[in-house]
Amino acid sequence: MQHVVLNGGSQVSIESAPDPTPDPGEVVLRMRCSALCGSEMKDYYRKGVANSNDGHEAVGVVETIGPDVTRVAVGDRVGISAVAGCGRRDCEPCNHGQSTWCSDFQIFTGAHAELFKTSETACLQVPEHIFDDIAVLLTGDGLxxxxxxxxxxxDTSNRTIAIFGAGPVGLSNIMVQHFYGARVIAIDISEYRLEQARLLGADTLIDARNADAVAKVHEWSSGGVDIAIECAGNPKTLKQCFDAVRPNGIVMINGEQSAVELSPSEDFIRRDITAIGSWYYQIGEYPSMLKLYQDGLPLEDLISHRMPFTDAAEGFALMAKGESAKVILEYPQS
Ligand SMILES: [Zn+2]
Ligand SMILES: [Zn+2]
Incomplete structure (x- = not known):
């Protein structure tokens, strides 16, 4: 099979690899499409990375199944959760669909490929009428x-929300919160992404290259927003989130990052601030996510580019320049 390989230093190539074979409980999918995720950009840039393929948002058709597979069959079209719970009957989180809370979860990567191996517990059936590219967003980071x-x-209807960072995760939060009826202010340093934010429903835009973002948020919200969502994965913007919310406000953390200096007194206690972490989604949420799309969430507006997987280098370059929302890679169907 052919697959996409990140070699670090912004180098991307298409290479041959042996076809994967499924172990017990695993399946191999023939890919229909995969989506690029902002989390892959670390390996894209990092020097010394070899042979990386962190693709984890994908839709495909089950081609082969390993021993003991009971939940999917050959020929099923499925979207994948990047996080696969153990699926054992005696695992309480898995029994409640809380796959990311399973103590034995696995993360399967390598989905930018013609064939992709994952666990049957990561597979989510896609209704027939839903297109492949929408299904990738429905079952991946996108939604x-x-x-x-x-x-x-x-309930966030009529609440004010500042979204720091309008990459794919920020843009998808803007789309969902606008749909829920919140008033959204988007902050970024890319003109392209601010325009995408506007199209997805942001009420106000701040270009942080030429404005004091926190001061502008306070001005717009008369003293601070109800909620700030950190989607840039940057210590500076996380600190700005704490400064942008009103007393008793909420800071929601989506952007992965390591240690950040915060003051319990100044950032939390004396202003009654609540900070919340939120990671990925749980497979038990999939039926409600499907319903949200069927209720009219304009998921297709999140896709800025579709291209053959052999053009992946161009897709990653667009992500690096901040000139994309979701980029979809498509695979040939025989
Ligand atoms: Zn991701
Ligand atoms: Zn489990």
């Missing part, structure tokens, strides 16, 4: 991250 985030925030 998964903002949906799970929205579940943690509760």
């Amino acid at each position: 998964g991250v903002p949906y799970h985030t929205g579940q943690k925030l509760g």
Whole structure:
């Protein structure tokens, strides 16, 4: 099979690899399409990376199944959750569809490929009328991250939300929160992405290259927003989220990052601030995510580019320049 390989230093190539074979409980999918995720950009840039394929948002058709597979059959069209719970009957989180809370979960990567191996517990059946590219967003980070985030925030209609970072995760939060009826302010440093934010429903845009983002948020919201969502994965923007919310506000953290300096007194206690982490989504949420799409969430607006997987280098370059929302790679169908 052919697959996409990141070699670090912004180098991407298409290479041959042996066809994967499924172990017990695993399946191999013939890919229909996969989506690029912002989390892959670390390996894209990092020097010294060899042979990386972190693709984890995908839709395909089950081609072969390993021993003991009971949940999917050859020929099923499925979307995949990047996080596969153990699926054992005696695992409480898995029994409740809380795959990311399973203590034995596995993450399968390598989905930018003609064939992709994953666990049967990661496979989600896609209704026939849903197109492949929509299904990738429905079962991946595209809708998964903002949906799970929205579940943690509760009813946000008429609330003010500042979204720091309008990459794919920020844009998807803008789309979902606008759909829920929140008033959204988007902050980024890319003109392209701010325009995407506007198209997805942001009420106000701030270009942080030429404005004090926190001061502008305070001005717009008369003293601070109800909620700030960190989607840039940057210590500076996380700190700005704490400064942008009103007393008793909520800081929601989506952007992965390591240690950040925060003051318990100044950032939390004396202003009654609540900070919440939210990771990915859980397979038990999939039926409600499907319903949200069927209720009219304009998921297709999140896709900025579709291209053959052999053009992956161009897709990653667009992501690097901040000139894309979701980029979809397509695979030939025989
Ligand atoms: Zn991801
Ligand atoms: Zn489990």
